[in-house]
Structures are given as structure tokens and as C-alpha cells.
Amino acid sequence: MRLLILLAVLMLLPVPQPVVLAQEGSEPLYKNPRQPVDVRVADLLSRMTLAEKAVQLQCLWGEKNALLDEQGQFAKKKAESVIPHGIGHIARPSDNWQRGVAGVDANRSPRRTVELVNAVQRYHLEQTRLGIPVMMHEEGLHGFQARGATHFPQAIALASTWDVDLVEQVYQVVGREIRAWGSRQALTPVVDVARDPRWGRIEETYGEDPHLVSEMGLASVRGFQGRWDPRSGQPLPPGHVIATLKHMTGHGQPQGGTNIGPAQISRRVLREVFFPPFERAVKEGGAWSVMASYNEIDGVPSHVNRWLLTDVLRGEWGFEGYVVADYYAVAQLLERHRVVESLPQAGAQALLAGVDVELPDRQAFPPLPELVQAGELSESQIDVAVARVLRAKLLAGLFEDPYADADLAEELTANAEARQLAERAAEKAAILLRNEGALLPLDLEKLDRIAVIGPNADEAILGGYSDVPAHMVPLLDGIRARVAGEAEVVFAPGVRITKQRNWFGDVVELWDVEDNRRMIAEAVESARRSDVAIVAVGGNEQTSREAWAEQHLGDRTSLQLVGEQGELVRAVVATGTPTVVVLIHGRPLAVTWIAENVPAIVEAWYPGQEGGAALARVLFGDVNPGGKLPVTIPRSVGHLPAFYNYKPTARRGYLFDTIEPLWPFGFGLSYTTFEISAPQLDRSTIGVSERAAVSVQVTNTGARAGDEVVQLYIRDRISSVTRPVLELKGFRRITLEPGESRRVSFEVGPAQLRFYDRSMRRVVEPGEFEIRVGSSSVKHQAVTLRVN
Numbered sequence: 001m002r003l004l005i006l007l008a009v010l011m012l013l014p015v016p017q018p019v020v021l022a023q024e025g026s027e028p029l030y031k032n033p034r035q036p037v038d039v040r041v042a043d044l045l046s047r048m049t050l051a052e053k054a055v056q057l058q059c060l061w062g063e064k065n066a067l068l069d070e071q072g073q074f075a076k077k078k079a080e081s082v083i084p085h086g087i088g089h090i091a092r093p094s095d096n097w098q099r100g101v102a103g104v105d106a107n108r109s110p111r112r113t114v115e116l117v118n119a120v121q122r123y124h125l126e127q128t129r130l131g132i133p134v135m136m137h138e139e140g141l142h143g144f145q146a147r148g149a150t151h152f153p154q155a156i157a158l159a160s161t162w163d164v165d166l167v168e169q170v171y172q173v174v175g176r177e178i179r180a181w182g183s184r185q186a187l188t189p190v191v192d193v194a195r196d197p198r199w200g201r202i203e204e205t206y207g208e209d210p211h212l213v214s215e216m217g218l219a220s221v222r223g224f225q226g227r228w229d230p231r232s233g234q235p236l237p238p239g240h241v242i243a244t245l246k247h248m249t250g251h252g253q254p255q256g257g258t259n260i261g262p263a264q265i266s267r268r269v270l271r272e273v274f275f276p277p278f279e280r281a282v283k284e285g286g287a288w289s290v291m292a293s294y295n296e297i298d299g300v301p302s303h304v305n306r307w308l309l310t311d312v313l314r315g316e317w318g319f320e321g322y323v324v325a326d327y328y329a330v331a332q333l334l335e336r337h338r339v340v341e342s343l344p345q346a347g348a349q350a351l352l353a354g355v356d357v358e359l360p361d362r363q364a365f366p367p368l369p370e371l372v373q374a375g376e377l378s379e380s381q382i383d384v385a386v387a388r389v390l391r392a393k394l395l396a397g398l399f400e401d402p403y404a405d406a407d408l409a410e411e412l413t414a415n416a417e418a419r420q421l422a423e424r425a426a427e428k429a430a431i432l433l434r435n436e437g438a439l440l441p442l443d444l445e446k447l448d449r450i451a452v453i454g455p456n457a458d459e460a461i462l463g464g465y466s467d468v469p470a471h472m473v474p475l476l477d478g479i480r481a482r483v484a485g486e487a488e489v490v491f492a493p494g495v496r497i498t499k500q501r502n503w504f505g506d507v508v509e510l511w512d513v514e515d516n517r518r519m520i521a522e523a524v525e526s527a528r529r530s531d532v533a534i535v536a537v538g539g540n541e542q543t544s545r546e547a548w549a550e551q552h553l554g555d556r557t558s559l560q561l562v563g564e565q566g567e568l569v570r571a572v573v574a575t576g577t578p579t580v581v582v583l584i585h586g587r588p589l590a591v592t593w594i595a596e597n598v599p600a601i602v603e604a605w606y607p608g609q610e611g612g613a614a615l616a617r618v619l620f621g622d623v624n625p626g627g628k629l630p631v632t633i634p635r636s637v638g639h640l641p642a643f644y645n646y647k648p649t650a651r652r653g654y655l656f657d658t659i660e661p662l663w664p665f666g667f668g669l670s671y672t673t674f675e676i677s678a679p680q681l682d683r684s685t686i687g688v689s690e691r692a693a694v695s696v697q698v699t700n701t702g703a704r705a706g707d708e709v710v711q712l713y714i715r716d717r718i719s720s721v722t723r724p725v726l727e728l729k730g731f732r733r734i735t736l737e738p739g740e741s742r743r744v745s746f747e748v749g750p751a752q753l754r755f756y757d758r759s760m761r762r763v764v765e766p767g768e769f770e771i772r773v774g775s776s777s778v779k780h781q782a783v784t785l786r787v788n
Contacts, residue, residue, distance in 0.1 A: 030044035045383060045390065048130065048386070051085050052130065054382065058088055059361065061092060062360070088389055090134050110180070121402040136183040140188040140224070141189075144413075149469065150421075150422055152426075153425050153605060154605055154606035157425075157605035158216065159216050160429045163428055165219070174223070176412055177414075185289060187291065191213055193207075201546050202587050204546075208665060210276040210277060211730075221245075221281050221287045224240060225237075225286060225287070244287075247293030249297075249308065250265045250293065250295055250297050294329050294332065301339060302329075303329050303333055310354040320391075323357070324357045328363070344370070357389060368382060414469060414470045422610040426613075431629060433595070437599055440600045450483065451491075451532070453536070456536040457475045459474050472612075473611065475612040478616035478617075481613065482620055490529075495565055495568050520564065532580065535568065536581075537561060537565040537568065539586055569581060573597055579598055580598075583602065584611075591662070603627070626733065626735075627668050628709045628776065644665035645725070647722050666775070671704050674708045676775060680696070688764040688787055694783065697741055697742075697743050698741065699740070710775070711730070712728070714748070714753065718767050721757060726777060770785075
């Protein structure tokens with residue numbers, strides 16, 4: 001029977017390899033690193049009981065406290081009771097063990113985390129029957145979400161860099177910190193295409209465009225995993241972790257902009273807008289884990305959508321890794337979606353759809369063995385998921401090298417290299433939205449007194465999925481350090497936004513209005529007595545965030561500034577003091593009055609732990625801002641949807657208002673000027689399977705060195721189905737000295753021209769295509785390419 005199981009599993013695994021049977025009494029094949037991974041998986045699976053298999057598909061998070069003693073140390077006897085067969089996965093070993101227990105840290109240091117991880121792994125390898133190690137995961141959205149780890153700019157800010165090399169470097173650092181602390185999986189990147197700025201999670205994304213999100217997602221996967229090809233059978237390189245693509249799919253355009261809302265998206269739009277980032281990360285990046293999304297598509301929740309998780313992901317794209325559930329999402333099939341009658345049924349349906357692991361705690365998957373015994377599920381169906389998990393653990397090197405090094409973790413965490421990279425990322429993410437009269441960069445020789453004002457000036461606001469880094473530089477501190485000895489800096493908060501900034505806190509209370517108006521009066525006096533006013537407004541971790549429960553909301557019906565921030569800006573501008581607004585926030589804001597009345601505006605998003613230092617360098621000209629918008633900034637909620645790649649009939653117009661956004665996708669100014677020539681094709685006509693090259697000459701026509709992001713857009717003039725008016729298909733960020741020119745080229749071929757026709761075939765149709773190159777989605781020049 002075991003031999004039959006062995007052969008059956010091998011047939012399910014990719015690229016079956018010959019089995020070398022072990023001699024009686026010799027070391028089991030699965031413990032021999034010289035054996036092929038598939039052979040080791042099959043051998044181990046053939047030795048496992050049903051109970052041992054089932055726990056490989058389960059995880060501990062809140063329940064992990066049951067493994068610890070009163071001092072917060074791992075307790076073997078407790079483990080023997082709570083997890084007698086071990087456990088497959090543990091969530092976030094760095095956080096919240098023994099919360100509230102006297103003398104025990106709620107968040108562990110690198111050393112304490114490593115000690116705990118090693119104790120857990122030692123128990124599993126030495127005390128459980130088969131010695132299967134645990135896969136541990138951490139969050140790494142824009143930095144390792146652990147106390148003292150490096151916190152980079154938020155994901156939407158990283159997308160604003162339009163710099164894939166930089167993004168890959170950022171996630172290399174995030175991955176190495178997670179790995180050094182003992183985990184081998186990151187629940188990142190978020191590659192949802194975000195098309196509704198009301199959604200509180202838009203800050204976690206790389207924006208509204210499938211190509212930009214694909215490029216950034218691919219860069220982040222390569223940062224986490226290295227240039228690792230898991231299909232080669234070689235182990236995950238040292239210092240790297242398995243990336244997890246989130247959330248499969250349609251999560252970024254929920255109904256009403258509310259988190260987990262139904263995604264009323266056709267299969268055509270899924271394939272053309274929401275699938276590409278996942279597909280490229282799987283096919284080109286070798287991403288080895290995917291997380292299913294909370295939402296439903298056409299009535300089918302993603303966690304029971306076999307077409308999505310098996311037919312498309314595995315069948316069409318060839319994904320060979322493992323699928324994890326979003327936190328508590330399997331139970332939500334019963335509790336929210338109401339598509340099952342019980343938790344066991346939820347677990348069975350999720351498993352059969354393609355979910356391999358339930359996260360973060362044991363709810364619906366523990367009853368799986370009982371379903372097998374009752375004949376409602378076959379053991380072979382469980383074997384498929386278990387084989388994927390075991391394969392991932394073997395490829396991650398956990399069987400041979402499961403332990404972490406506390407000294408290395410302390411050495412690597414938030415070191416000087418990481419801090420420098422965080423500051424450089426914040427510099428590159430900054431977007432200059434307006435600069436009337438060349439107010440920026442500020443000239444210190446003309447400034448004696450600088451007023452720094454605003455609720456986001458004196459605090460380093462990091463955004464969601466953050467902890468407390470070891471080092472933080474608010475904007476106020478960055479400015480004071482930059483102008484020390486050259487100008488006086490005065491600070492006035494002007495207003496406060498919320499009474500707390502706790503991302504985890506359920507209750508969100510706005511600051512008292514009368515107190516804010518008193519502070520506005522004080523800020524006005526500071527501005528009136530100063531040579532320039534720098535006003536930092538926007539949002540914080542409570543005004544835009546993941547809404548994970550009815551008592552923990554984070555989506556909004558308005559895109560206006562929260563509270564009295566708008567009053568503050570108007571009052572400061574009314575003093576006549578030259579004013580700069582720095583926007584620090586996580587979602588696009590419809591700041592129409594500011595866009596029309598404030599001479600200088602810098603979009604910073606959440607700029608990370610070193611953001612204040614980086615922004616000071618931008619404001620005073622040490623750095624020339626070169627970031628570009630990864631989303632469209634609309635004028636109001638009434639203008640939604642506002643994404644740039646709309647269909648030809650989607651923007652007829654409105655009574656009494658314009659259809660134009662405040663700022664378009666891809667937009668960003670500079671302290672210098674650039675000239676981009678008309679594009680030239682090396683071939684004006686190609687076949688449907690051929691390629692052409694399009695190039696432009698880019699010249700820095702100003703007096704400062706600076707960065708320009710050259711953007712390639714395409715429009716199909718006539719097609720069998722409607723196509724967007726414009727689609728981003730390439731970009732490149734370049735740095736030019738004053739007077740310097742450079743030729744930038746892009747390839748145009750099937751990958752850029754294809755789409756899904758009326759029969760849902762992916763084709764390149766003959767005809768004429770407008771090939772447009774420029775500096776944003778509204779500033780570009782065109783040349784015609786004929787496809788025969």
C-alpha cells in the first residue's frame with residue numbers, strides 16, 4: 001500500500017524522478033540531501049499517518065502561546081500536549097507571544113525570537129516521530145514587521161520610484177532580516193492592482209496599472225527569493241525567503257471600495273488587468289507561494305474557486321508551489337459568505353479548490369482526517385496538499401539547516417546599510433506635484449526663519465504592517481538637522497488628526513475640533529513670522545488601513561483631508577508666507593484647493609523610517625525629486641473610477657465639472673527640465689509574431705542633474721473588442737546631468753500588443769497601433785506601427 005501511495009504521489013509532482021529505495025535499517029530517503037527533492041517528498045509522505053499529514057496543513061498564531069511557559073520560553077511538555085504530531089506552520093514568531101504576561105515582551109528582540117524559533121525547530125526535528133521542521137512566516141510589506149527592524153517607504157511609495165532595481169534591493173534587505181530571525185516565508189508582496197482609492201489597503205499596493213504592478217511585483221519576488229529557480233531542485237539561497245503573492249485575486253477593486261467586498265469583475269478584465277502581476281511573478285520570478293483573496297468573484301469566494309486556484313494558477317501558469325489561505329478566510333466561507341454549512345465543509349471545499357494551508361490558526365482544517373474516515377474526502381486528496389508543503393520545506397532548506405543565528409540576526413537588523421537604503425528609497429519615491437515660481441528647492445541663503453507646521457511633521461508615520469523601528473526621522477527632525485546653524489526652525493502642529501495612531505486599535509476618534517482651531521491660530525502666528533512655511537498634512541495609520549472587521553474599519557467614502565487639516569492649510573496660505581505642502585499619507589487625496597492655491601506640493605506617501613531626512617534633502621535641493629505617480633489622483637469621489645487606462649466610452653463628461661484628474665498617472669515634476677524627442681521605430685511594419693524597437697532621445701535641458709522616467713504607452717486603433725485608450729507597456733528611470741542626452745529604447749512585440757479576443761484567445765490582431773513615448777500618461781508623442 002505504501003508503495004502504491006509513493007507511486008501515486010510521484011505522478012502528481014512535477015517532473016517525476018526515479019525512486020531510489022532505501023535498504024532496510026538505513027537512513028530514510030527523505031533525510032538524504034543527495035536524493036532528488038521529489039523522491040524525498042514521496043518517501044516522507046509514504047511514512048506519514050493521516051494525523052501527521054493533516055497537521056502539515058495547519059498553522060499556529062494566537063494559539064502559539066499555549067506552547068510557552070510562564071516565562072515565555074518554549075515548553076516541551078506543553079508542546080507534546082498541544083501539538084503531539086507537531087505543526088506545519090507558525091505565524092509571525094517575532095510577535096505577541098504571551099501578550100500581557102508580566103516580564104515577557106509582547107514583541108521579541110532578534111535574539112529572543114531566534115532562541116524561540118530554534119527551540120521550536122529542535123522539538124520538531126528531535127522529538128516528533130518523523131522530524132519534520134516548521135515553516136514560519138513573517139510580514140514584510142515594506143519592511144520586516146518586527147520591533148527594531150528596518151521600515152522602508154510604504155509599498156505605494158516604492159512604486160512611485162519606478163525603479164525596479166531599487167525595489168529588488170529593498171526586498172533583499174527585508175528578506176534577509178526575516179531569514180536572520182528564523183523564518184523562511186514572507187507574506188509579501190501585494191500584487192493586487194488597485195483601482196479604488198476609497199479602499200484602505202491601496203497603500204499596500206503598487207498602484208493602478210497592471211504593467212507597473214507586474215514589474216514591481218517581479219522585483220520584490222526577486223529580492224525575497226533571489227534569482228532562485230525552485231524547479232531546479234536547488235535549495236533557497238542563504239539570506240532569502242519564499243515570497244507569497246497576495247491576494248489572488250480582484251481584491252483591489254472591491255464593491256463600494258470596502259475591504260473584502262465582492263469583485264464584480266468579468267473574466268476578460270481579470271485576465272487583462274488583475275492576472276498579469278501574478279502570472280509574471282509565477283512564470284518569470286518563480287514565486288513559490290500564493291495567498292487566496294477574501295473576496296468573491298461572480299458569486300464564488302476565492303478560497304473555493306477551483307478555476308482560479310487550480311485551473312488558471314496551476315494549469316495555465318504552471319505554478320508548482322503552495323497556496324495559503326488569507327487569515328481566517330476559510331472560516332469566513334461559513335461565517336461571511338455562507339456557501340458552506342459547517343467548518344469541516346469549509347476546510348474540505350477550500351482544500352479541493354487548491355488551498356494547501358489554513359492560516360493563521362486551526363479552525364477548518366483539523367477535521368480533515370475525520371472527513372477521510374467518514375468517506376467524504378480521500379486521503380490522496382490530502383496527500384496532494386501535503387506533498388506541496390513538504391516540497392517547499394525541503395526547497396527552503398529547513399531539513400538540513402533549520403536554525404537561525406542570533407548574533408547574525410542582531411548584526412543584520414537595521415544596520416547602517418539598511419538605513420542608507422531606506423533613506424535612498426524615500427528620496428527616490430518623492431514626487432514633485434507643483435512648483436509655481438520655482439519656490440522649491442528652498443534657498444537657505446534667503447531664509448532666516450522656517451515654520452514647520454502640521455500633524456505629520458513631528459511624527460514618523462509609517463503606514464500599515466509596521467512596528468516600531470530602532471531609528472526614525474520625522475520631517476521636523478530632518479529639517480532641523482539639515483539647516484542646523486543656518487536658519488531657525490519653529491514648529492506648530494496646527495492640528496492633530498486622531499487621538500491615536502494605533503493601526504491595530506479598533507476605535508478611531510478624531511481630535512477635538514476646538515482644540516484644533518486653537519492650534520491653527522498658533523500655527524498662523526508661526527507662519528506669519530517666518531520666511532517660509534512647510535506644512536505636512538495627509539493621513540495616518542488609522543485614517544486609511546485594512547478593514548479586517550466591522551469593529552475595525554479603514555475604508556472611506558471621502559478622499560478629502562480628515563478633520564481640520566484643510567482649514568489649517570488655508571489659514572497658513574492666507575498669511576502670505578510662501579507655503580510648501582508635503583503630503584504624508586497612504587491613499588490618493590482629492591486636495592483640490594491645495595492643488596490650485598499652494599505653490600509647491602510634494603507627494604511623499606508614507607516615506608519610511610528615514611523619511612524626514614530624505615524629504616529635507618528634497619526640499620533643500622540636495623536631491624532632485626524624480627518620482628512619478630503610480631495612481632491617478634482624482635478630484636473627488638464622484639470622479640471614480642479614475643484610473644487612466646479606461647475604455648473609449650468611459651469619459652464622456654459631467655455637468656458642471658471636468659473629467660480631468662487633479663494629477664494623472666505617471667506624472668511628476670523635477671527641479672530641472674527634460675525634452676523627449678518624437679519616438680522612432682526601427683521597423684514601421686512587423687508580423688504578428690515579430691518585434692520592433694522604438695527609441696527616443698532624452699535631454700536634460702535644465703541646470704541641475706535629475707531623473708526622468710521615460711514611459712511607453714500603446715493604443716490599438718481598431719480591434720475586435722474594445723481596448724483601453726492607453727496602456728503602459730514599458731518604462732525606464734534614467735539620471736542625466738545638465739545638457740546630457742541619452743537614447744532610450746523599448747521593444748514592442750507580442751507581449752506588448754496581445755489581448756484577449758472575442759473567443760477569449762490571447763492574440764495579436766493585425767492592424768495599426770499607436771506607439772506613444774513620453775513623461776506621463778498625458779504627455780507623450782506617437783508613432784504608428786503596422787502589424788500584418
